[in-house]
């Protein structure tokens with residue numbers, strides 16, 4: 001069913017399959033400290049015009065609306081029309097739809113004037129694009145001089161799970177990271193910000209851990225990664241059984257442990 005209009009035309013509203021709003025909501029609770037710090041680093045003020053690129057279902061835009069108030073403007077953009085629809089409904093429910101709008105655009109080419117926004121944020125988008133440097137360059141273009149840019153992303157190679165079949169774990173980690181278009185981008189953010197000549201760069205690391213096996217499988221999308229790893233011959237069915245048995249045993253004993261890090265980088269445009 002097409003419920004979103006663009007340029008007067010109905011467009012399809014299928015989730016593109018990155019993740020769905022329930023997943024984003026569950027993960028948002030886990031990464032709350034990172035989200036809150038990202039808002040701080042945007043140096044938000046009443047009346048500011050701000051943008052969240054790859055906004056998903058609006059986990060951040062509604063909060064940003066409270067910071068800038070009705071005299072400001074919050075724009076969220078995403079390529080997933082179903083996410084945009086969900087985010088716009090959330091804005092309505094929150095009563096902020098007059099100054100919060102979610103639009104269907106690709107981060108690689110944004111329709112906004114240069115120097116238009118006071119600050120610009122993005123979270124867990126770069127991992128899904130082939131050329132994060134091009135997206136960052138667009139972010140720099142649309143941010144005004146002295147405005148702040150904030151990006152948070154995962155270095156998927158940091159997913160570490162306590163187990164005793166580490167050879168299988170290493171292959172799975174590599175495979176899972178390579179499945180993303182830019183699975184290592186968290187560790188690249190500092191370089192990308194420097195290459196854009198951004199000033200006052202701040203880097204912060206957010207470590208997360210989980211002792212919940214089921215939740216870790218859900219967050220890390222392990223079912224999908226494992227079945228693709230089998231299909232592509234990265235691991236055998238026997239190895240998968242061995243891996244599962246190892247993790248299930250840890251879970252039964254109440255000693256399951258996994259961790260990963262996210263990286264948050266902020267910088268100011270001075271030109």
Ligand SMILES: C[S@@+](CC[C@H](N)C(=O)[O-])C[C@H]1O[C@@H](n2cnc3c(N)ncnc32)[C@H](O)[C@@H]1O
Nearest residue numbers: 024054055056059078079080106107123124128
């Ligand atoms: C992991 S989700 C993160 C959503 C949101 N930033 C959050 O923290 O809840 C990544 C989002 O990026 C969007 N996305 C992927 N490629 C994109 C692109 N080229 N332009 C804009 N959005 C994109 C996806 O549709 C998805 O909603």
